[in-house]
Amino acid sequence: MVPGRSAIAGVVLSMTILVGCSGSADDGHTTATATAELPPNQVAGVALPADAVDRAIGRLDELAGSLMDSSRIPGMAVAVVHGGKTVYAKGFGVRAVGSPDKVDADTVFQLASVSKSLAATVVANQVGAGAIEWTTPVTTHLPSFALADPATTTQLTVGDLFAHRSGLPDHAGDRLEDLGYDQAAILDKLRQEPLDPFRITYQYTNFGFTAGAEAVAAAAGKDWAQLSEDALYAPLGMRETSSRFEDFRARPNHAVGHVNVDGEWAARFVRDPDPQSPAGGASSSVNDMARWLTMLLGDGTAGATDIAPPEALLPAVTSQVVSAPATTPAARAGSYGYGFNVSVSSAGRTAYSHSGAFGLGAATNFLVIPSADVAIVALTNAAPLGIPETLTAEFGDLVQFGEVREDWRGLYREAFTTVDEPEGDLSGESAPANPAPAQQLPSYAGTYDSDYWGPATVSATGTGLLLTLGPARQEYPLRHWDGDTFAFDLSGENAPPGSVSSARFADGALTIDYFDESGLGTFTRSR
Numbered sequence: 001m002v003p004g005r006s007a008i009a010g011v012v013l014s015m016t017i018l019v020g021c022s023g024s025a026d027d028g029h030t031t032a033t034a035t036a037e038l039p040p041n042q043v044a045g046v047a048l049p050a051d052a053v054d055r056a057i058g059r060l061d062e063l064a065g066s067l068m069d070s071s072r073i074p075g076m077a078v079a080v081v082h083g084g085k086t087v088y089a090k091g092f093g094v095r096a097v098g099s100p101d102k103v104d105a106d107t108v109f110q111l112a113s114v115s116k117s118l119a120a121t122v123v124a125n126q127v128g129a130g131a132i133e134w135t136t137p138v139t140t141h142l143p144s145f146a147l148a149d150p151a152t153t154t155q156l157t158v159g160d161l162f163a164h165r166s167g168l169p170d171h172a173g174d175r176l177e178d179l180g181y182d183q184a185a186i187l188d189k190l191r192q193e194p195l196d197p198f199r200i201t202y203q204y205t206n207f208g209f210t211a212g213a214e215a216v217a218a219a220a221g222k223d224w225a226q227l228s229e230d231a232l233y234a235p236l237g238m239r240e241t242s243s244r245f246e247d248f249r250a251r252p253n254h255a256v257g258h259v260n261v262d263g264e265w266a267a268r269f270v271r272d273p274d275p276q277s278p279a280g281g282a283s284s285s286v287n288d289m290a291r292w293l294t295m296l297l298g299d300g301t302a303g304a305t306d307i308a309p310p311e312a313l314l315p316a317v318t319s320q321v322v323s324a325p326a327t328t329p330a331a332r333a334g335s336y337g338y339g340f341n342v343s344v345s346s347a348g349r350t351a352y353s354h355s356g357a358f359g360l361g362a363a364t365n366f367l368v369i370p371s372a373d374v375a376i377v378a379l380t381n382a383a384p385l386g387i388p389e390t391l392t393a394e395f396g397d398l399v400q401f402g403e404v405r406e407d408w409r410g411l412y413r414e415a416f417t418t419v420d421e422p423e424g425d426l427s428g429e430s431a432p433a434n435p436a437p438a439q440q441l442p443s444y445a446g447t448y449d450s451d452y453w454g455p456a457t458v459s460a461t462g463t464g465l466l467l468t469l470g471p472a473r474q475e476y477p478l479r480h481w482d483g484d485t486f487a488f489d490l491s492g493e494n495a496p497p498g499s500v501s502s503a504r505f506a507d508g509a510l511t512i513d514y515f516d517e518s519g520l521g522t523f524t525r526s527r
Contacts, residue, residue: 018241019364038404044371045348049402053082056398060088063394064378068092070409073263074258075103078391079286081297086290095381096256097265105287108240108254109379110271112356115243116209117233117389118292120316120339121161123216124300124308125231132219134159134315134338138211141218145211146191147190152198153191161212162338163320164204168403169194169518173207179453179493180472183275187211192452194518196485202323202336206279209339213278224278234520235305236295238288245272246443248283257361260349264380269360271493280356283483286377289366289486293375296368316340317352317368345369347400353392357384359420359493372399384419423494424501425513436483441465444484448510456510456523467503490514 049055057080064078074091079086091103111118126132136147138156146153152167160166172193173186181189186207217224220231225243233241240251248254258265273281284292295302296317299310307313316338317361323341324334335342340352349371356364365388366377376395378388393408422428438444441460448456458478459467465478467488478486483508490499501514506524515521 005057010415015115015500030166035229042184042371043348045346046371046400048400051504052372052399052402053080053087055402056374056395057082057088059398060391060395061090063391064090064092067391067409071382071385071387072265073380073385073387074385075104075107075255075382077103077107077109077286077390078376078378079105079140079290079293080395081290081293082373084298084303086287086294089287089290091286095254096267097258101253103255103381104253106253106285108239108248108251108283108285109364109381110248110257110273110286110356110358110362111282111364112273112280112362113206113356114354114356114366115278115280116162116280117316117354117366118228118241118284119209119213119278120244120337121295121307122228122231122314123156123158123162123213123293123338123364124313124316126216126220126227127312128300128307128309132158132216134162136215136219138215141215142187142211145187146190146213148193148195149198152195155198158212158215159315159320159338160199161205161208162316163336164202164208165199165321165322166208167204168193168203168205168208169196170203170205172203172205174494175515175517176453176470177207177275178494179470179474181275181454181470183207183210183214183277186275187214187470189452192520199321202321206276209279210276225281228278228282232292233288235307236288236291236302238284238291241275241282241284241288243282245274245277245281245283251283252282253285255379257358257381257383259361259383260361267361271358271360271362273358277343280358284379286379288376289379293366293368293377297370297373297375318342345396345400349400351396357391357419359383359496363388365389366394367396369396369399374399379495384416386416401483419482420496422496422498422500423514424499426500426502427498429500431487432482435481438480438484438486444505446525447527449526450520452520453515453523455526456512458510 077091080088089105093103095101095103135157176186217227220227228243228506256267258267293305300308300313317340318337318346319342320337322333323336326333339524341354344350351369353367361383363384368375376392378391380388390408390412394404397404419522436469445460459466467476467478476488479490481487486503487500504511510523513520
């Protein structure tokens with residue numbers, strides 16, 4: 001999921017295990033392969049409808065068009081792969097609001113966290129080449145990388161980081177990126193994060209994942225973007241795909257990200273995800289993604305092109321850690337492989353998928369159902385509402401049951417309502433009617449140090465206090481709240497509009513709630 005807010009990843013993880021509502025087979029259902037030809041653990045509970053994929057494709061224009069109409073998102077592109085080829089590829093809407101340029105199957109979108117699945121196939125390629133193993137310790141090729149626990153650091157493998165089971169907290173490092181820290185600085189600071197139990201805890205981390213990929217790139221002697229190009233994009237003919245932001249911006253036919261402002265979609269922000277390129281920095285078109293999906297359905301091979309041997313790719317698309325535990329005895333759990341969500345539908349068919357989301361203007365999803373030999377990808381240029389997930393889920397129902405059996409639109413609409421909820425302890429709060437007075441403002445001025453966040457500078461200006469943070473020297477005007485507590489507004493990839501945090505001065509220290517998720521938000525006054 002998302003670079004971006006943890007709510008997005010949670011929504012997608014909880015929903016991926018629901019693809020297809022339960023039901024019995026109708027008279028028109030047939031199987032492509034006789035049950036007797038399959039081992040018991042590959043037998044589906046519901047047979048595929050006759051002409052399942054063709055009939056599902058016949059509904060895509062209608063489904064995509066109605067989702068575009070109801071959400072009013074600017075643009076979307078969709079592709080389907082079946083039988084070793086692209087059988088549907090189409091664009092809807094425009095690349096930018098106010099522009100006549102239409103989205104087509106070659107329009108390039110930012111993939112956000114769908115990048116993780118591409119990255120996993122790059123690693124599978126390197127495993128096949130003998131350059132690395134999923135079980136290779138990260139410090140073998142990144143000797144300076146460390147986590148808080150030395151024993152965990154020693155045992156930590158590429159696969160552990162690709163499965164989000166390192167013990168790092170959810171989205172560790174994302175807010176450092178928002179402050180302008182580069183990749184090297186963020187990876188170094190991860191050693192200060194508190195850890196959950198190793199290999200039995202799933203916590204989605206963009207920069208943990210990135211560290212695993214960087215170990216693979218170091219083993220290859222290349223930067224990550226070049227390795228991805230050489231190992232995956234160029235061999236598959238994915239000419240519009242890149243893991244460099246500058247390449248995305250340079251594409252003449254690229255989609256611009258949009259956010260919803262007072263009910264209207266607007267292109268307000270530019271998201272440069274290069275610091276977490278393996279986890280969220282790829283960009284592609286649905287025509288290119290279809291080439292990649294063809295390779296996945298071919299167990300690492302597309303036509304005459306071999307990307308990875310099946311045994312190297314299999315661990316990525318099969319369960320490595322429980323990501324969404326069952327909440328009742330009758331419920332199915334969700335799992336994560338190496339860069340892929342892994343699930344079993346109510347039809348009894350395994351599937352793998354991933355979503356991507358930037359709060360600043362991108363939402364993407366793909367779904368692969370290997371037993372039906374079909375995959376679909378949907379890319380959009382709007383902040384996440386669950387639109388691509390809804391489309392792929394409806395398509396999955398049509399393939400497996402011949403009809404849409406679940407209210408995916410309602411389910412995803414409800415699930416994504418919390419995605420844009422403001423962050424910070426003072427969000428939605430009213431200032432005290434009779435606040436205790438503050439001290440003289442110059443008494444708060446000074447430098448407050450944090451090993452994790454770096455220095456925080458508080459200045460007394462003619463209009464009040466000003467907080468400055470990070471390499472980008474981001475400025476946050478502080479307004480008095482109560483006593484020695486001040487409030488400030490935030491905005492960005494991880495702080496939706498309306499986010500408000502407290503900044504509390506006490507005993508020579510400054511504690512900032514928004515930056516205190518892992519207990520690292522206290523800055524000590526140095527001067």
